[in-house]
Each structure stands twice: as structure tokens, then as C-alpha cells.
Amino acid sequence: MVDATRLDLANEFLDAIQEGNEEHADEVLAMIAAERESRLFEEIGKLTRQLHDSLSSVRAESDLAGIAEHEIPDAKERLNFVIEKTEEAANKTMDVVEEILPVSETIRTRAGQLQEDWSRFQRREMDVDEFKKMGGELVDFLGELTRNSDTIHSGLNNILMAQDFQDITGQVIRKVIQVVQEVEDSLVGLIRATGVQATPKKVVSEVEAEGPQMNAEDKDNVVNDQxxxxxxxSSLGF
Amino acid sequence: MNKDMKILIVDDFSTMRRIIKNLLRDLGFTNTDEADDGQTALPKLEAGGFDFLVTDWNMPGMQGIDLLKAVRAHPELKDLPVLMVTAESKREQIVEAAQAGVNGYVVKPFTAGTLKEKIDKIFERIETPA
Structure with a gap:
């Protein structure tokens, strides 16, 4: 729509031409041009301000350089700590298991032997000397069983205590997830501000190791279990 | 199946090697050795004496799939039974391993029962050829 000022100026211009007042006509024409120019400058000003605002918001909100310099190395350190802790817990647990397995094996063997002796006694296949010997062995076994039970008990406690890694590593991993979230937000902000078009991911042709799959049940090309x-x-003829 | 057979366990995580070693011992196999990736495993295999290879896939240096291919391409090792125990669970990866000549494929996490079943199956097949 033509606004009132421009319409007035146009009419004035027409009048001046019709009256043959060339000088005034030129004056009016210059006024029209000046008005146009001022609108253009106003638009450029607006755009400049917008650009400045978005650039400084990118700088303020997404301190990518800061993240790259401090938080990423920090996250790497944290994840290494998680590897350390989980390895430590696994080894502690396996130490105990390797300690207890032979103990339980001994108990089984000794108990089996005594059970057999006892059956022979019940079938009256045992003489007095053998019976006395069995009595001695039974007392030994019960003493041993008490000691072995203590070993198993403290071992199980150690296994229990070794699980404390879950709490610590959980907290550390949560921190790292937070950093990843920050990086993601910053990158999204950067892409929005600069208008960079995302290019499609490179297609990987070779079969590569990927490690454990997350959310395997949602992926068609991943098996869920053994x-x-x-x-x-077996479909391949195995 | 010969319980004295020599088994090489290849995994980059020492805890996983230890778990597999303990499971194998529980199954009666006590003659085991370890390597932490394909690069350290291959010279051990080439030195001879191994009857069975249990390997992970994802390892730094030489990956399990490349170790499998190297074993199959090796004149003296080509018939060595290989069991892959891995977290790699994409269909194309399993197909790749099968095509490379793997004898069994176990996905992590696995149970002692699964490991025993696969080992039994591998040696059943080797001892009674079709």
C-alpha cells in the first residue's frame, strides 16, 4: 500500500510537471528518493543488529572453545576413571570367587566322604575302630566347616562391597552425559546461527566393530540375544 | 573332546579374559593362554600347540575378525577351531564372521551354559564330520 506521504509527494510531482515547473518537480523527485533511501538504511540497520545479536548469543550460550578446552578432556578423564573403577570391582569380585571355589570344592568332597561312611555305619558295615576314626573325622570336618563358612562369609561381604563402583561410576557417567548434552546444544545453536546445512553422513561400507549396541530391540539389523x-x-547353513 | 587341549583366549579386557578362563576351567579346560589382541595372538598361534581359539571382535591393534581371517589364510592354522565371543551384534557382522569361517559365535553378555553348548557343538562337529 502506498502511504499518505508518498501519495502526497506523487501528486505534488504530477502537479509540478503539469504546471511546467521543472525545478519543483526535481525537488519532489529528490524527496521521494530520499525517503526510499532512509527505508533501505533502516532495513540494513535492522539486519546488522540481528546479525550482531545472533553472533554474540552464539558466543555467550555456546562456549564451544571452552568446552573443547576444559570439559572434553575432563570427560575423558572421568570415563577413564569409570574403566578403572569397573575393572577394579571385577577383579576384586573374581579374586574372592577364585578364593572361595576351592573352599566349596573341599567342603563337598569331605561331606560326600562322611556321608558315605555314615551310610556304611547305618548298614552295620563298620567296626569299632573305623567308627572311632569317623567320629574324629566328623569333629575335624565340623571345625573346618566353621572356618570355611567364615571364609565364605567374609568373601561374600567383599563381593558385596565391590559393588560400590555402581554408585560412583553412575554419578560420573551422568556428569559426562551432561557435557555431551551441552556440546549438542551448542552445535545446534551454532548451526542455527550460521545456517550451515547438515550434509548426510558418510556411508560406511566395511563391516566395522561397533561395541555393544544400545537399544538393540529397536534396531532391525541387530540381534537381541544368543x-x-x-x-x-543356522539360516546360513551352520 | 580332549580336556587337555590348549586354548588361546584373546580379549583386550583382562577381566573378560579372566572370566572366560574361569568358565573354561569350570568346564574342565585348564590348559589356557591369553593375548590382548590379534597382533599379540597371531605370533602365539604361529608358535604352535594351540587346539582352540576363543576371541573377541572389537580390540585395538588387530581386531578379532582380522585375526580370524589371518588364521584361515595361514597354511598351518587354517583348520584351527575359532569361537568368537563378542558384543558385536549386528546381523551383517555375524554374517561376515560366518563367511570368514568362524566355528561358533557367542554374543556378550553370555552365560556359562551358552559357552559350554557352543564349545560342545564345535567339537562334536569336528569329531564327527558330515
Missing amino acids: DDVDDLL
Whole structure:
């Protein structure tokens, strides 16, 4: 829509031409041009301000350089700590298991032997000397059983205590997730501000190791369990 | 199946090697050795004496799939039974391993029962060829 000022100026221009007042006509024309120019400058001003605002908001909100310099190395350190802690817990647990397995094996062997002796005694196949010997062995075994139970008990307690890694590593991993979230937000902000178009991901052709799959049940090309593996292999003639 | 057979366990995580070693011992196999990736495993295999290879896939240096291919391409090792025990669970990866000539494929996390079943199956097949 033509606003009142421009319409007035146009009419004035027409009048001046019709009256043959060339000088005034030029004056009016210059006024029209000046008005146009001032609108253009206003637009450029607006754009400049917008650009400045978005650039400084990118700088303020997404301190990518800061994240790269401090938080990423920090996250790496934290994740290494998680590896350390989980390895430590696994080794502690396995130490105990390796300690207890032979103990339980001994108990089983000794108990089996005594059970057999006892059956022989009940069938009256045992003489007095053998019976006395069994009595001695039974007392030994009960003493041993008490000591072994203590070993098993403290071992199980150690296994229990070794699980404390879950709490610590959980907290550390949560921190790292937070950093990843910050990086993601910053990158999204940067892309919005600069208008960079995301290019499609490079297609990986070779079969590469990927480690454990997250949310495997939502992915068609991933097996869910050993049964799926067996089905797939048998379909290949295995 | 010969319980004295020599088994090489290849995994980059010492805890996983230890778990597999303990499970194998529980199954009666006590003659085991360890390597932490394909690069350290291959010279051990080439030195001879191994009857069975249990390997992970994802390892730094030489990956399990490349170790499998190297074993199959090796004139003296090509018939060595190989069991892959790995977290790699994409269908194309399992197909790749099968094509490379793996004898069994176990996905982590696994149970002692699964490990025993696969080992039994591998040696059943080797001892009674079709």
C-alpha cells in the first residue's frame, strides 16, 4: 500500500510537471528518493543488529572453545576413571570367587566322604575302630566347616562391597552425559546461527566393530540375544 | 573332546579374559593362554600347540575378525577351531564372521551354559564330520 506521504509527494510531482515547473518537480523527485533511501538504511540497520545479536548469543550460550578446552578432556578423564573403577570391582569380585571355589570344592568332597561312611555305619558295615576314626573325622570336618563358612562369609561381604563402583561410576557417567548434552546444544545453536546445512553422513561400507549396541530391540539389523545369533547362523547353513 | 587341549583366549579386557578362563576351567579346560589382541595372538598361534581359539571382535591393534581371517589364510592354522565371543551384534557382522569361517559365535553378555553348548557343538562337529 502506498502511504499518505508518498501519495502526497506523487501528486505534488504530477502537479509540478503539469504546471511546467521543472525545478519543483526535481525537488519532489529528490524527496521521494530520499525517503526510499532512509527505508533501505533502516532495513540494513535492522539486519546488522540481528546479525550482531545472533553472533554474540552464539558466543555467550555456546562456549564451544571452552568446552573443547576444559570439559572434553575432563570427560575423558572421568570415563577413564569409570574403566578403572569397573575393572577394579571385577577383579576384586573374581579374586574372592577364585578364593572361595576351592573352599566349596573341599567342603563337598569331605561331606560326600562322611556321608558315605555314615551310610556304611547305618548298614552295620563298620567296626569299632573305623567308627572311632569317623567320629574324629566328623569333629575335624565340623571345625573346618566353621572356618570355611567364615571364609565364605567374609568373601561374600567383599563381593558385596565391590559393588560400590555402581554408585560412583553412575554419578560420573551422568556428569559426562551432561557435557555431551551441552556440546549438542551448542552445535545446534551454532548451526542455527550460521545456517550451515547438515550434509548426510558418510556411508560406511566395511563391516566395522561397533561395541555393544544400545537399544538393540529397536534396531532391525541387530540381534537381541544368543537365540537370534543361532537362528541367523543356522539360516546360513551352520 | 580332549580336556587337555590348549586354548588361546584373546580379549583386550583382562577381566573378560579372566572370566572366560574361569568358565573354561569350570568346564574342565585348564590348559589356557591369553593375548590382548590379534597382533599379540597371531605370533602365539604361529608358535604352535594351540587346539582352540576363543576371541573377541572389537580390540585395538588387530581386531578379532582380522585375526580370524589371518588364521584361515595361514597354511598351518587354517583348520584351527575359532569361537568368537563378542558384543558385536549386528546381523551383517555375524554374517561376515560366518563367511570368514568362524566355528561358533557367542554374543556378550553370555552365560556359562551358552559357552559350554557352543564349545560342545564345535567339537562334536569336528569329531564327527558330515
